[in-house]
Amino acid sequence: MAGDMLGPRVIVALDYADAASALALASRLSPGLCRLKVGKELFTAAGPALVENLVQRGFDIFLDLKYHDIPNTVARACGAAAALGVWMLDVHALGGRGMMSAAREALGSASDRPALIAVTVLTSHAQSDLDEVGIKGSPQSAAQRLAALARGCGLDGVVCSAREAPALRAAQGPGFLLVTPGIRVASDAADDQKRITTPRTAIASGASYLVIGRPVTRAGDPLAALSAINREIEQAAAGGRAEDA
DSSP states (O other): OOOOSSSOOEEEEOOOSSHHHHHHHHTTSOTTTOEEEEEHHHHHHHOHHHHHHHHHTTOOEEEEEEEOSOHHHHHHHHHHHHHTTOSEEEEEGGGHHHHHHHHHHHTOSOTTOOEEEEEOSOTTOOHHHHHHHTOOSOHHHHHHHHHHHHHHTTOOEEEOOTTTHHHHHHHHOTTSEEEEOOBOOTTSOOTTOSSOBOHHHHHHTTOSEEEEOHHHHTSSSHHHHHHHHHHHHHHHHHHHHHHHO
16 A cells, blocks of 8 residues: 555645646645645546646645445546556545445555545534435544444545544554544634644544645745644654653
8 A cells, every 4th residue: 555654644635726726836845745635626627647747746646536436437437546646545435335345446455556545524514414414423423434334345544524533543543544634724714614623633633644725725835834734743743652652
């Protein structure tokens, strides 16, 4: 699996509508300091060529397309994503056991295969949203059920809110990846995310990787903003190690 804890823990979300904007930001960042996320809007606008360009520049790419379809279709899509050289990709856990197992099988067993994670509960969803679509229980309990299902299908981890991370870490152990979006620095607005947290809190909660968009992409100096976030992460991680000693 390509995913490991040795590289950068920040995944910068390239939430742009065109390749030029994404590449302009990438040129101001460093592969040694972050990974990059390509989501649905950017991938639809720019296609696989952008992903290949970013990989060639040395960046680890999280292809965030949240596949959710019949097992064979998702398996083929995951195989195509792996051929692009991505570091990580995701599926929806609500696709069920058959779909997730097919996706995992499609990636094979090579040591350099992409990490495969599952989306549990979107960070834009509150309790009222789950109630409306008929998902039982709280966002936290739903995330626990779906994470256990994903691990049982051989997936490497899940996307989850940092608020769910402590319980998920306790239940799934240290080797299970927890990728947390909805990360903001203390001075930022929540925007469209309802369950957000800071980098320091996310790391202390057990997050493996932090997906961070606006605090970096909207900064006057993106590299300086990224470096400040990395320092906060390092301090939080060091504090955690001290507490464990």
